[in-house]
Amino acid sequence: MKGLPDYAAAYAAGARVRDILGAALDALEPDDPVWITQTPRATVLARADALDATPVAERAALPLFGVPFGVKDNIDVAGLPTTAACPEFAYVAERSATAVARLEAAGAVVFGKTNLDQFATGLVGTRSPYGVPRNPFDARYIPGGSSSGSAVAVARNLVAFALGTDTAGSGRVPAGFTATFGLKPTFGTISAAGVVPACRSIDCVSIFATAVDDAAAVYAVAAAPDERDAFSRAAPPPSPPLPAAFRFAVPDTLTFAGDAEAEAAFARAVARIEAAGGTRVGVDASACYEAAQMLYSDAFVAERTAAVGDFMDAHPGALLDVTRTIVAGGRRYTAVDAFRATYRMRALRQTAGAIFNAAPVLIVPTSPTIYTLDQIAAEPFALNATLGTYTNFVNFFDWCALAIPSDRYANGVPIGITLIAPAFQEATLADLARRLAA
Numbered sequence: 051m052k053g054l055p056d057y058a059a060a061y062a063a064g065a066r067v068r069d070i071l072g073a074a075l076d077a078l079e080p081d082d083p084v085w086i087t088q089t090p091r092a093t094v095l096a097r098a099d100a101l102d103a104t105p106v107a108e109r110a111a112l113p114l115f116g117v118p119f120g121v122k123d124n125i126d127v128a129g130l131p132t133t134a135a136c137p138e139f140a141y142v143a144e145r146s147a148t149a150v151a152r153l154e155a156a157g158a159v160v161f162g163k164t165n166l167d168q169f170a171t172g173l174v175g176t177r178s179p180y181g182v183p184r185n186p187f188d189a190r191y192i193p194g195g196s197s198s199g200s201a202v203a204v205a206r207n208l209v210a211f212a213l214g215t216d217t218a219g220s221g222r223v224p225a226g227f228t229a230t231f232g233l234k235p236t237f238g239t240i241s242a243a244g245v246v247p248a249c250r251s252i253d254c255v256s257i258f259a260t261a262v263d264d265a266a267a268v269y270a271v272a273a274a275p276d277e278r279d280a281f282s283r284a285a286p287p288p289s290p291p292l293p294a295a296f297r298f299a300v301p302d303t304l305t306f307a308g309d310a311e312a313e314a315a316f317a318r319a320v321a322r323i324e325a326a327g328g329t330r331v332g333v334d335a336s337a338c339y340e341a342a343q344m345l346y347s348d349a350f351v352a353e354r355t356a357a358v359g360d361f362m363d364a365h366p367g368a369l370l371d372v373t374r375t376i377v378a379g380g381r382r383y384t385a386v387d388a389f390r391a392t393y394r395m396r397a398l399r400q401t402a403g404a405i406f407n408a409a410p411v412l413i414v415p416t417s418p419t420i421y422t423l424d425q426i427a428a429e430p431f432a433l434n435a436t437l438g439t440y441t442n443f444v445n446f447f448d449w450c451a452l453a454i455p456s457d458r459y460a461n462g463v464p465i466g467i468t469l470i471a472p473a474f475q476e477a478t479l480a481d482l483a484r485r486l487a488a
Contacts, residue, residue: 052207054264057117061109067098067116071159074118078161078208083181084199086123087130088162094118097159112157113271120203120212121150122196123163124170125255126244130160134246135168135178138368139361147244148276149213149255156271161209164199168373169358170215170248172196173223173417173437174426177372182423185227187463190422194224194437197256201228204258211268214256217248218345219417219441221256222453226416226466231483232453233257233265236473237445238283240269241276249353250281252445262454262483269476288477292485297409298328301335307436309419315457315465316415323413326485331409337402341395342442346376346435349387350395355380372430399447406472411482414440416453416466444470452479454486 051057051070060070075091101116109115121127124134126143127150133140145151150160167177175198176182183202185193193202197214201224204212214221216234225232233256240255247253255272259265276282300320306313320330344350358377362369369377383391405412417437426433444451449470457465469479 051210053210053260054114054117054267057210058115061116067101068095070116071095071098071118074161074208083165083178084183084203084206084208085162086133086135086165086180086199089130089160093129094159094161101157101159109157113267114153115157117158117211118161118209119153119158120162120164120200120209121160122166122200122212122214124166124215124246124248125150125213127160127163130163132163132246134170135166135180136368137179138365143244145244148241148278149272150244152272152274153268164197164203164212166199167196167220168370169246169354169377170196170217170220171354171373171376173219173434173441174421174430175224176423176426177370179370185463187229188461190424191420191463192227192423192426194227194417196220197224197258200258201225201230201232204228204230204260207260211257211259211264214258215245215248216254216256217252217445219438219444221254221258222441222451222468223417223437225258225453226468227420227464229455229464229466231259231262231265231455233259233269233476234444234451234453235269235273235476236285236450237448238279238281239273239285239474241274241279241282243276243278243282247357249350250357251353254445262452262480262487265452266476266480285474289475291481292410292478295327295329296411297331298323299331299333299405299409299412301338301414302332303335304415305418305439306415307418311459312415312419312465316467319456319467320413322486323482333405333408333412335402335405337398338443338447339439341398341402341446342438342440343435344391344395345438345442345446349380349383349391351376352380352383352388395446402443402447403472410471410475410478412470414468414470416440416468420459420463440468448473450474450476450479452476452483454483
């Protein structure tokens with residue numbers, strides 16, 4: 051089975067949760083690098099039996115009844131280790147993250163903890179001592195990160211949906227490389243309590259699914275204020291649908307890192323949006339690009355040092371070399387540098403906000419291109435930065451985003467686009483994605 055409707059139909063027809071989930075567990079490989087930890091079979095089946103014992107009249111109150119999902123291994127699941135892809139960091143969570151608890155309360159079942167770029171530091175999906183989740187379309191290419199395992203688990207239909215995190219694009223870039231939908235919701239709408247921080251002031255819990263309606267359904271369950279999270283906030287009522295004729299913004303200047311196939315695919319995507327009733331409006335996105343570069347080249351990288359630096363000092367050999375280099379890099383900045391960077395980012399955010407005076411949605415490539423595993427191994431830093439060209443700025447500006455499948459390279463590898471809107475406009479993004487899928 052694939053998405054939420056498949057599971058709902060099976061249970062409506064009388065299938066037992068134990069049988070459905072047991073068969074799904076049989077399809078899992080024990081040493082698959084998609085997973086860092088798989089939930090013990092006995093635990094899953096006990097949960098299935100409890101769901102099977104739920105009276106039919108009460109199941110309507112469980113919108114995710116019997117649906118398996120994966121959880122990125124920097125998000126706590128009670129009773130399972132949280133490693134953040136660092137074995138020395140591992141601890142067994144006593145309490146599930148709020149987002150996980152809400153999904154389980156709605157009937158969903160955790161199948162395990164998925165692989166990631168260590169401490170959610172990277173967009174490549176290769177920075178893990180637990181191996182590299184294979185890109186299901188061509189194993190020579192990266193799966194994207196940092197939520198690599200979550201994206202691949204959904205793309206391979208190992209689970210119906212998965213949670214990731216997104217600080218710089220980790221919930222969008224791997225979606226683009228695996229032909230999945232990656233929802234990066236408004237900051238704070240899904241609680242980050244129980245999430246190992248990367249950059250706490252902009253970290254978001256993200257959702258991977260095989261359909262936009264599935265992502266929206268999971269978001270509806272997971273999003274709620276939480277007193278455990280000081281950054282939590284309530285979302286206003288959903289925005290109205292886009293009108294039949296609407297405007298959409300596209301940056302005047304785009305880069306594809308020399309990738310002619312990706313450039314042509316984006317042009318085709320724009321044409322499809324126009325065919326769906328959209329009118330293209332060119333906008334100046336220079337503020338977005340400057341903000342994207344500041345994520346790793348300015349004082350903002352020190353927030354990663356704040357999150358992981360003490361552990362790194364206590365366990366100097368625990369981090370991968372690439373992770374250690376990034377985390378340690380924050381120490382070269384002062385508090386004065388941090389304030390100056392904050393002031394500049396605020397100015398960029400104000401400038402970039404004018405984009406949405408021209409149109410309600412900004413359309414960008416999810417990434418300029420894709421790289422092979424060998425290319426990333428040869429140049430891990432510069433190529434990673436290129437992948438964040440169209441993602442790094444979104445969280446800084448308090449926008450929401452939805453990565454959607456769009457096209458394919460000649461070799462079959464996916465190419466994605468991302469729909470971006472101001473905070474709390476997730477419904478607008480979902481509406482446009484449905485139109486493009488029609």
